[in-house]
Amino acid sequence: MTVIHTLAVENLTLGYGDHTVIDGLDLVVPAGRITAIVGANACGKSTLLRSMSRLLPPRAGQVLLDGKQVHRMPAKELARTLGLLPQSPIAPEGITVADLVGRGRNPHQRMFSRWSAADDEAVAAALDATSTAVLADRAVDELSGGQRQRVWIAMALAQQTDLLLLDEPTTFLDVSHQIEVLDLLTDLNRARGTTIVMVLHDLNLAARYADHLIALADGRVHAVGTPHEVLTEETVQAVFGLSSRVLEDPTSGRPMMLPIGRHNVVAPV
Incomplete structure (x- = not known):
């Protein structure tokens, strides 16, 4: 909770x-x-x-x-x-996705404590939530930029802060x-x-x-x-x-910003 x-x-x-x-x-x-x-x-x-x-x-x-x-x-x-996903995180060379996500559990580990079923569940849930479970055995440095970003997010989720x-x-x-x-x-x-x-x-x-x-x-x-x-x-x-125009987003009802540049602007009638 x-x-x-x-x-x-x-x-x-x-x-x-x-x-x-x-x-x-x-x-x-x-x-x-x-x-x-x-x-x-x-x-x-x-x-x-x-x-x-x-x-x-x-x-x-x-x-x-x-x-x-x-x-x-x-x-x-x-x-x-409190967990943090920094802007340009660096993974240890050769580390697998599962091992990197598992490092999100480090704050919960006590001295001489063993890896628990709760740790397994947290890592599995984080991999599943970010659609990276299929990458679990891959080396992080072999992944695309988008895949790596999702793996880092999985590690942050596994921390369960x-x-x-x-x-x-x-x-x-x-x-x-x-x-x-x-x-x-x-x-x-x-x-x-x-x-x-x-x-x-x-x-x-x-x-x-x-x-x-x-x-x-x-x-x-x-x-x-x-x-x-x-x-x-x-x-x-x-x-x-x-310069911009702020309108209502028809999907969310939230404000939506339309930027105005120097080109491709329709002149008012």
Whole structure:
């Protein structure tokens, strides 16, 4: 059964070397919901996610999980509650799909403990959910980019955490597999109440699948709220510098953004 956890960022400042990427940021992740972080390239989306998962220490401020600073929590304790799929994960050379997905169970292993039936069930369920069971005996480095991405998602699912952070989970996937993965995450959220935070580049997919949007610009939160509150023509212009039209998606009823470029634009009558 999923436990509801609180995840918040307070006055967070992050950077690399002399360059500040996130500056004095505050936000609260809605528990038990799906949140999508959107914004232009280099606005700090991935940097924020890395710090929320303890990979990048803050220059100032803090990330709090149930009131505890994540950067002071033991790594294994944190990993039993919060899972991360980074943007460009690297698999050990020659490792098979089944072995890689099985590593998602590491946070649940105790010293001298044996692999259990529960571990087998978790791995099998993750492989089945991501349609990668047929790849179980294949070496990860032999797979296509899309297949590898689904295997990494399977490893994150096998970890069975109550909070799951994903940095561009649809990278390398064709459109059918993008929808499949986002449907899978929605199923996970609805069935288990898993809190999901993901970075997405596609604004329309973010608006369709997320309950909560965070739009970043210049290292700060520009807009936050429901898709209808955040995905507006004004926000798209301010965050992306792009003219657009925002309409109602006839399939989902959510907002849908149509970009306006310099060409192939029908002049108003």
